[in-house]
Amino acid sequence: MKNFKIDHRTNNGLEVLDLHGELDAHTASQLEDALKQLISHKKSYIIVNFHQLEYIASAGLGVFMAYIEDVRSIGGDIKLTNMNDKVFNVFDLLGFPTLYDILEDEESAVNKFLKELS
Amino acid sequence: MEKAATYRIKIPASTENLSEVREFVSKHARDHGFSNQDISDIKLAVDEACTNIIKHAYKFDKSKVVTIELEFEHRQVIVMLTDQGVGFNPNSYEKPNLPEQIKKKKRGGMGIHLMKNLMDKVTYENINGNNILYMSKNRG
Numbered sequence: 206m207k208n209f210k211i212d213h214r215t216n217n218g219l220e221v222l223d224l225h226g227e228l229d230a231h232t233a234s235q236l237e238d239a240l241k242q243l244i245s246h247k248k249s250y251i252i253v254n255f256h257q258l259e260y261i262a263s264a265g266l267g268v269f270m271a272y273i274e275d276v277r278s279i280g281g282d283i284k285l286t287n288m289n290d291k292v293f294n295v296f297d298l299l300g301f302p303t304l305y306d307i308l309e310d311e312e313s314a315v316n317k318f319l320k321e322l323s
Numbered sequence: 324m325e326k327a328a329t330y331r332i333k334i335p336a337s338t339e340n341l342s343e344v345r346e347f348v349s350k351h352a353r354d355h356g357f358s359n360q361d362i363s364d365i366k367l368a369v370d371e372a373c374t375n376i377i378k379h380a381y382k383f384d385k386s387k388v389v390t391i392e393l394e395f396e397h398r399q400v401i402v403m404l405t406d407q408g409v410g411f412n413p414n415s416y417e418k419p420n421l422p423e424q425i426k427k428k429k430r431g432g433m434g435i436h437l438m439k440n441l442m443d444k445v446t447y448e449n450i451n452g453n454n455i456l457y458m459s460k461n462r463g
Binding site for chain 2: 227229230231260262263264266267270271273274291295298299300301304
């Protein structure tokens with residue numbers, strides 16, 4: 206069984222979650238807890254870096270659906286970056302690119318946030 | 324005539340077994356010459372189908388069993404998932420309305436949409452209390 210893991214760090218004062226491994230209906234609760242914790246601390250500028258994520262099922266996407274409104278309602282956003290083609294394809298099939306900011310890399314997300322905040 | 328090859332696993336209805344199901348599907352699809360893209364598609368479709376059974380048909384009751392059977396014949400794989408829980412017909416589901424669901428913080432319905440997109444054909448039947456979901460895909 207491949208482990209799923211989340212690391213939390215900051216980049217230019219923005220919150221970054223690094224996802225590793227496989228995100229499915231079993232591991233999605235870990236992502237949910239990580240997002241809930243950020244939101245409860247009013248941390249609303251969130252970048253989720255998918256660089257090390259190998260696999261995603263719809264339960265993983267469901268977590269982003271459940272929390273994006275909470276984050277945007279306090280003026281923030283969740284920006285998604287560094288997806289491999291297979292992972293992006295799942296987001297694309299479900300119509301996420303028109304509703305979520307999905308960016309090529311973390312730097313683009315940082316620049317976009319800093320621009321939005323200035 | 325080439326004989327069909329079949330493989331079967333049974334798992335307790337718990338999401339912790341999903342990774343084992345994915346490995347089972349990947350291994351056999353690879354052995355039967357499916358491309359990486361096809362393997363990813365089949366793996367995700369089976370994961371979504373199992374997740375639906377665990378969540379909705381069995382309501383996370385680990386004492387229940389999901390049977391997954393793969394049948395390879397010619398250039399095609401047929402996946403059969405069998406459960407004895409609450410049945411649902413995937414063809415009665417509409418494509419999820421994402422903006423609406425986000426507004427209402429509602430999840431769900433996405434798995435079925437993926438299954439239909441990733442596989443060539445998805446059908447369902449109930450025989451004597453067994454829900455059987457069939458999904459097929461041709462080698463690309």
